[in-house]
Amino acid sequence: xxxxxxxxxxxxxxxxxxxxxxxxxxxxxxxxxxxxxxxxxxxxxxxxxxxxxxxxxx
Numbered sequence: 001x002x003x004x005x006x007x008x009x010x011x012x013x014x015x016x017x018x019x020x021x022x023x024x025x026x027x028x029x030x031x032x033x034x035x036x037x038x039x040x041x042x043x044x045x046x047x048x049x050x051x052x053x054x055x056x057x058x
Contacts, residue, residue, distance in 0.1 A: 002034075002035070002038045004034050005031045005032075005034035005035040005038060006031070007031075008027045008028070008030045008031035008034065009027070009028065009031035009035075011023075011027040011031075012024045012025070012026075012027035012028035012031060013028075015027055016028075
């Protein structure tokens, strides 16, 4: 998912450099959403790994 965020970020930067403002804004918006979604999923998994999953394995 983080890979897709970077792909949309690069697409937004290239589209912005070429003058496609609408496409650039949409691509950067998607990249921003995917990046924060990735961060939230990472933090939830990290929290679960430190609490619940550790007790299940033992």
